[in-house]
Structures are given as C-alpha cells and as structure tokens.
Amino acid sequence: MKRRFVSLLIVALFGSLFGLTASAASIQPTFVSVVMDGKKIWFPDAQAFIDGNGRTLVPVRFVAESLGAKVGWESKTQTVPISRGEQSIKLTINEPVVQVDGKSVTLDTKAILSGGRTFVPLRFVSEVLGATVDWDNPTDTVFIHTSEDSAAQSDQWGRLIRTTNLPRNASDYPYILADVPNEMYEMDYPHSYPKDSRVSAALYSTIPEFNKHNVGIWMGRLKTFGALWLNVDYNTIDDAWVQAVFATKVQSSNSELKYIQRYVEWVKENKIQIEGYLDPEPSMIYKDGFGDNFVRSKFRIKFVSYKESKDLLYDEWFPKKQVLEKGVWYEGYTDIALSTNVGGDWGSTLKVSPGASLFYNHVIRKAVSE
CATH class of the missing domain: 3.30.457.10 (Copper amine oxidase-like, N-terminal domain)
Known part of the structure; x- marks a missing residue:
C-alpha cells in the first residue's frame, strides 16, 4: 500500500x-x-x-x-x-x-x-x-x-528499455522505451531528401555529435523554447518574452525578431492566452537531409482565451481551417526542427530552427479527461 x-x-x-x-x-x-x-x-x-x-x-x-x-x-x-x-x-x-x-x-x-x-x-x-x-x-x-530492479535494462538517460510488443519500425531507433507508445514511434517522418535522410539508429551509431552531452543540451533548449512558445498571456507578454524566444532560435539574421514582435502585438490585440508544454524524446531524432534534425516530442496545449481562432501560436503552419476550441486540452506528437549554421563540430550549437512548427508533421486530438 x-x-x-x-x-x-x-x-x-x-x-x-x-x-x-x-x-x-x-x-x-x-x-x-x-x-x-x-x-x-x-x-x-x-x-x-x-x-x-x-x-x-x-x-x-x-x-x-x-x-x-x-x-x-x-x-x-x-x-x-x-x-x-x-x-x-x-x-x-x-x-x-x-x-x-x-x-x-x-x-x-x-x-x-x-x-x-x-x-x-x-x-x-x-x-x-x-x-x-x-x-x-x-x-x-x-x-x-521507489524501487530497484538490477535486471532491468536502461538507456543512458535512465529510461527503461522494452523488448516486446515492438513498433513495426523498431529498427529505426537505437532502442524502444517502455513508457513510449508504439503510436509515437510509428508516426510518419517529415518530408525529407531520401539520399541524405537518417533515422535515429543511424545517427546515434555513425555521427559523433550524437552523444549524451550534446543531446542533453538540445533537449534543454527545446524545453525552454516550448515553455515560452506554448505559454502566452496577453496581460503579461512583453519584449523580454520576444528576446527569450529569439535566443532559442538559430541566429542567422534579425528578421525573425521582427516577426516575433508582430506576433506579440497580435497576442495583445487578439487577447490570446495559452497554456502548454513540449516534452522532447532524445532517442527519437530524424535528419531530413535538408539540414534539419527533427526531434519527436509529446505536447499538450490549451487555448484559454482569444477573440479570433487565428494565428494563436507563433507558427507559420498554424491551421487556418481547423478551429481549436477554448478551454480544451489538446495533446499529440510533433516533430520540432533543430538546425545550425556552424560546420564541423556543430554539436553544442544546434538550436530551434526558424521554421519549427507544432503543426508541420504532427498528430493532435482532444485530450482524454482525467
């Protein structure tokens, strides 16, 4: 008990x-x-x-x-x-x-x-x-x-690995986690260039940058980005939020800074309030062959307040036809793009891509009431 x-x-x-x-x-x-x-x-x-x-x-x-x-x-x-x-x-x-x-x-x-x-x-x-x-x-x-199981096999992040009831594409991954459903593994990959695309099993086994130290940095940046991106309030959002979001992105130019500032103006005008989180899975990364590394992530999001169901997120792929209801928790999986403008040993420089989207390659549904 x-x-x-x-x-x-x-x-x-x-x-x-x-x-x-x-x-x-x-x-x-x-x-x-x-x-x-x-x-x-x-x-x-x-x-x-x-x-x-x-x-x-x-x-x-x-x-x-x-x-x-x-x-x-x-x-x-x-x-x-x-x-x-x-x-x-x-x-x-x-x-x-x-x-x-x-x-x-x-x-x-x-x-x-x-x-x-x-x-x-x-x-x-x-x-x-x-x-x-x-x-x-x-x-x-x-x-x-709360317990110890010396026979259990874990990954380098302390997560239990399972060897039964595997997803049909289990060979794409370095291992299969006990707490991740097959649905998340079997989701389609983003649009890619077949010649240069790589699944996570290949990335972890062939590219030196895919080590625990670097991947830990990437996951931390994604979490910080998600916590800013998916938690917005028209009453409090300000330039500090703009600068914080911009700092999570690959810095190729200042043009995106202006787009983020415009979104903040829209948040205030449209009285947008959002709550949510983004939880990336470090063993589920896909290289699309065009320069981006997509990290599969679980998300939850609730649109608390808005006047128009339009451009509620800072996201160029935000759905134009789908109406997302107020006060309803939505959940799903998404692939968030990370990229870099540095060559050579780029491991520590990988940041959120300017084109990262919650809706580019995703599954979303209303969350089941608890």
Missing part, C-alpha cells in the same frame, strides 16, 4: 510551468520532465512549478486523489489532511512543518495555495514518503526512485 501511494503520488509531480506565463518577472520558464523508476510521467494538468528559490512545488490534491487517497480541506485552519491506510499526514498552508502520524517534519519551503490548489515541495516526497530524488540539470529532469 505504501509503495503504491508513493508511486502514484509522484505521477502528479513536476511538469511544465502551467500558469507561469513568460514575462519580465518569469522569463525562462522550463518544463521539468519526471522519470519514476525508469518510466517518464506525462501529466494531464495541474503541473508543478519552480518557486523563486528554485524549488519545485507539486499539486497535492490532484496527486493524492489520483492515488485513491483521502484529501480534505479545513478552511478555518488552512489545513489539508491526507490519509492513506493507517498513515495520517497534515499540511498547513504557508507552514514548513508537516505532521506525519503526529510527528513534525520540517521542509525547506512551504505548502502554498495557487489557482485554488494546494502545492507542496519536492522534499515532501523524499522526506515524508521515502522516495529517492535525483536531478539532471542539462535535460531538466527529475529522477525519482
């Missing part, structure tokens, strides 16, 4: 910075991936965020109720009681002390209220629930361990 509670509670841990739109006060939001016991966790909503002290806070009600735990709310004392089996946990808003079976546990930050939800610090997971937590800085990933 304890392990089930710990494991499921962690499922709702970290995620993107939903609710933290980019502004001068929050200019580099970063999506945080979570890998628990070798499997990546994708979150439906109520994502965690990083506070001003650099600590990750998680939504406790969503988490606990996902487990089937009982969660209460005592408004008079601003207290959240949680019970699971015979264990009793009590949190108090804006207090660093948690009561666990009548004993006090002091955390390094406090439980807070945000958007009507109670958020608790990561240390709650490690100290109160007994999980081991590691942080990988290049890829902004939290690794949470």
Whole structure:
C-alpha cells in the first residue's frame, strides 16, 4: 500500500510551468520532465512549478486523489489532511512543518495555495514518503526512485528499455522505451531528401555529435523554447518574452525578431492566452537531409482565451481551417526542427530552427479527461 501511494503520488509531480506565463518577472520558464523508476510521467494538468528559490512545488490534491487517497480541506485552519491506510499526514498552508502520524517534519519551503490548489515541495516526497530524488540539470529532469530492479535494462538517460510488443519500425531507433507508445514511434517522418535522410539508429551509431552531452543540451533548449512558445498571456507578454524566444532560435539574421514582435502585438490585440508544454524524446531524432534534425516530442496545449481562432501560436503552419476550441486540452506528437549554421563540430550549437512548427508533421486530438 505504501509503495503504491508513493508511486502514484509522484505521477502528479513536476511538469511544465502551467500558469507561469513568460514575462519580465518569469522569463525562462522550463518544463521539468519526471522519470519514476525508469518510466517518464506525462501529466494531464495541474503541473508543478519552480518557486523563486528554485524549488519545485507539486499539486497535492490532484496527486493524492489520483492515488485513491483521502484529501480534505479545513478552511478555518488552512489545513489539508491526507490519509492513506493507517498513515495520517497534515499540511498547513504557508507552514514548513508537516505532521506525519503526529510527528513534525520540517521542509525547506512551504505548502502554498495557487489557482485554488494546494502545492507542496519536492522534499515532501523524499522526506515524508521515502522516495529517492535525483536531478539532471542539462535535460531538466527529475529522477525519482521507489524501487530497484538490477535486471532491468536502461538507456543512458535512465529510461527503461522494452523488448516486446515492438513498433513495426523498431529498427529505426537505437532502442524502444517502455513508457513510449508504439503510436509515437510509428508516426510518419517529415518530408525529407531520401539520399541524405537518417533515422535515429543511424545517427546515434555513425555521427559523433550524437552523444549524451550534446543531446542533453538540445533537449534543454527545446524545453525552454516550448515553455515560452506554448505559454502566452496577453496581460503579461512583453519584449523580454520576444528576446527569450529569439535566443532559442538559430541566429542567422534579425528578421525573425521582427516577426516575433508582430506576433506579440497580435497576442495583445487578439487577447490570446495559452497554456502548454513540449516534452522532447532524445532517442527519437530524424535528419531530413535538408539540414534539419527533427526531434519527436509529446505536447499538450490549451487555448484559454482569444477573440479570433487565428494565428494563436507563433507558427507559420498554424491551421487556418481547423478551429481549436477554448478551454480544451489538446495533446499529440510533433516533430520540432533543430538546425545550425556552424560546420564541423556543430554539436553544442544546434538550436530551434526558424521554421519549427507544432503543426508541420504532427498528430493532435482532444485530450482524454482525467
């Protein structure tokens, strides 16, 4: 029972910075991936965020109720009681002390209220629930361990590899991950030049730049780009957002800067608000033969507000005929282009291509309600 509670509670841990739109006060939001016991966790909503002290806070009600735990709310004392089996946990808003079976546990930050939800610090997971937590800085990933399986095979990022129920194009990839569905592997590749195109199995086995260090840098840049790109608010967007997005792109000229500035003007005029995240898969990269390396990524996006369903994203491939409804979570897979204008050892220079799009080569659908 304890392990089930710990494991499921962690499922709702970290995620993107939903609710933290980019502004001068929050200019580099970063999506945080979570890998628990070798499997990546994708979150439906109520994502965690990083506070001003650099600590990750998680939504406790969503988490606990996902487990089937009982969660209460005592408004008079601003207290959240949680019970699971015979264990009793009590949190108090804006207090660093948690009561666990009548004993006090002091955390390094406090439980807070945000958007009507109670958020608790990561240390709650490690100290109160007994999980081991590691942080990988290049890829902004939290690794949470509740068990050890010495026989399990993992990739260089600590992800479990599977050898059964493989996708029909399994040979295109260096390995197949246990937490990635075949649908994501079997998605069509972007338009390419057949002579020079390469699948990820070939890239990793033949090109020196495809090593853990470089790929970690690329994934970090993609996450930063996605967190800016898919989190927009007409109330707060400003030139700092423009400069931050521009910095994630390949710098061939300043012309794109003007396009980003025009998009910001449209965001304000059209009263656009968007929440979302982009989660790239490092083992799923495709070279199209025209100079771009496409990284397959999972995404979630919600269009909170707009006057016209037009050009809601900074994306030249934004659908003109498909109407994306307000307040609805959409999810899917997309291939995001990375490129460079540097020859030779280009590994560390790869950045988001000016033509990168959520809709160029993608699958999108309404998310299933949780």
